[in-house]
Each structure stands twice: as structure tokens, then as C-alpha cells.
Amino acid sequence: NAGVMQNPRHLVRRRGQEARLRCSPMKGHSHVYWYRQLPEEGLKFMVYLQKENIIDESGMPKERFSAEFPKEGPSILRIQQVVRGDSAAYFCASSPQAGRETQYFGPGTRLLVL
């Protein structure tokens, strides 16, 4: 049973470019969460999605960041016009049911903005 998949594992972008991070949840999981982790810091919640719905985006920056989880395909976290401060590890987690279930994490995408 494959775990949570994320790609790419490492992504390098220049300032002003766009970054697209993908997450495929575990089989049977329909709830996806995105977190950002800065070096030597904890995990900061960004957004919680179900298929075709954003449930909670209270942790998302108001500008440049967006997320989707289409009916078919992976969840995508999109960062437009990246800046150096966006450099971080972005983790995706999934759970089988709503809200308060155990979340299983993917390996993360390390984004470096030059």
C-alpha cells in the first residue's frame, strides 16, 4: 500500500518564477493537508482540502499561494512569483476521514528560491 507521494522532492526556482508542488494521498484517503516547515522550526498548517473543496485555508498567505484538489489527479500547491522567503520544506499529509483522524505525511518537497 503506497504511502503519501509528493513530487518533486527538490525544486529550485529563481525569484519571480512559479512553483508547483504535487501530492497524491494514500489510497482510500480523500482529505489532504499542506504544511510548511522552515529550517529548524515546526510544521505550520497552510490548507485543508477534500476532493474539489477547500475546507480550511486559514494558514495560507493571502497572495501568491493557492491550492486545489481536483476530482481526478493529485492535490497541487501553487506558489506564484516566488521570493526567497518561500524557501522551505512543504509537506503534504492525508487522512481517510474528516478532520480529526491521524494524518500520514509524505516525504516533502524542498523548495529553494535563488
Add this chain to the structure above:
Amino acid sequence: QQPVQSPQAVILREGEDAVINCSSSKALYSVHWYRQKHGEAPVFLMILLKGGEQKGHEKISASFNEKKQQSSLYLTASQLSYSGTYFCGTYQTGANNLFFGTGTRLTVIP
């Protein structure tokens, strides 16, 4: 809303015990414990639901006192493989997402 963990860091010799604490200022529905090794994803350890549970997982166990909004993770007879950063994640009553603590870096030395 972010839970507070203590201590921030601890160094143990193999075989020694450690306790990591997690406290919240908000009413909690559940507490989740994870371990993360450097450069890797957080790995789920255990979940504790309100009701004053205590759970065990080999030599790692945890308790949850919902009245005090606190949880503690107990590591006994530590092994080198226990090294990593331990995070507690809390589901607050009425919230949809986990709030993670700042982490406790545990280093086990021979």
C-alpha cells in the same frame, strides 16, 4: 493556538529515560505525537483522544490530561534510533486542523 513543548532539546545516553511535555491554552479534542528525523517526513507515533487516555508503543508511551490540556510522551530505556525531533500536534475543539508544537530535539548518544 500553537501548543508549547518542553524541553526544547535533550541529550540522553542509551538506556536513559526522557519525558517530553506538550501543553495548550485551548480545549483539546486529541493529541498526536510524531517523530521527525533530519531531512525526512514526520512519522506518526500515536494518537490520544480526550478521556484521559494513556497509550503505549513498545518503550514509548504517552498520556493525555484533557482537563489540564496537557500531554506527555515517555521514552524509556532510550535507543540510538530514538534520536530525532518530536512534535505534538493538537486538535482543538471545533477546529479542522492540527496545530503543531515547536518540537523537542532528542539526541541519544552511546
